[in-house]
Amino acid sequence: MIDHFSSSRHRGSLFARIITAPATRFVALLALCAAYIQGPLTKLFDFQGAIAEMNHFGLHPAAFFAVAVIAFELVASAMVVSGILRWAGALALAGFTLFATLIALRFWELPPGMDRMMATNAFFEHLGLAGAFIIVATIDLTKGAGK
Template sequence: MTEHSLSIIRPGGPLHRFAGSPVARTVALLFLCAAFIQGPLTKLFDFSGAIAEMEHLGLHPAGLFAATVIVFELTASAMVISGFLRWLGALALAAFTLLATFIALRFWELAPGTERMMATNAFFEHLGLAGAFVFVAAIDITKGAGK
């Protein structure tokens, strides 16, 4: 790397300024919460489908679970994005993600093949997502200490 190319990433450089900007932070948090915004909105506009999903997962009463998930995901996402008790919303979404992952993506029960491979990939992607929420909570709790 040249001296010039390194200046882009140094403290005070353009990449550093962008990465630390409120816009970049908000967009990153929106991306992190995207599934927890899209999912409940889809459930809200197709509530019978949401009930069918809960029934498929063996959760009863399905209507109550569907409504609770919708409210929970939207509320926790709003907390993470807005910064209001961000740590709590992030930890709640991490726990929810882990729980939902172990309920919905039991890849070890599937026969070898494409379906199992896709479920395995999704399982581990969800573990990463839960980890990202824990990281957001840790940063919020410490207010970025130890960067």
Template sequence: MIHRTLTPPRPLAGLLASPLLTFLALLGLCSAYLQGALTKLFDFNGALAEMAHFGLQPAPLFAVGVIAFELAMSALVLSGVLRWLGALALAGFTLLATFLAFRFWELPVGMERMMMANGFFEHLGLVGAFVLVAIADRAKAGNRP
């Protein structure tokens, strides 16, 4: 079998190699966590209600922990300092939150279940993306421990 590598045209290859595009893509990936943390920070009562809604008690401790975690792990991903760690932490957090918040299998068949299932699988996509960020970061570092 003949394998041919399809390479992107030069302008596209240059764009894909751009540190700015990499940063913007990582910012997009982290945007929900940054927005979520800032929303919780500026509406702490809403954050407490959200924690209580999901049965996370004591709600103030969980709210502060989630805010700090989302900001810190996003900062690792965006700064490139221990990017793999921040990406894996956000992947794990997202996986846990997905099973906590998007239990579509508990709903009767219908529009609400379909929307919940969509959210569930979209979040699994985020988990996969963060794992790929961690893999790419370790590959870039030459797999050094």
């Protein structure tokens, strides 16, 4: 007869090893930063589009803000993924996300309907991202980046 408890402990142990593996952590941090890597790369390859985006949100001089956002997102993402001052990069991305969310996703100003619902969902998803970055910073500060 199969011992159910030892079998489930073994699976839990394997699951725990997979979840806590350095490769899993790396992939999870990369996924968390994916939008902050993809966005600036898109802006680099379509710099006129990046300038148009800054103008759309009233950020002037637009070219300066486009370059600043590109550099900021790439550097902060690299910090989070690499572990070099991970807590600082994570807190910077949390603050940036909150600030950008308040500028770009002002759902309360939209009339009821699909656009408002989509902006509301995106607003709260971005709050979740900011919260995740704060959790990353907390873990990094309390346990150390290499642990």
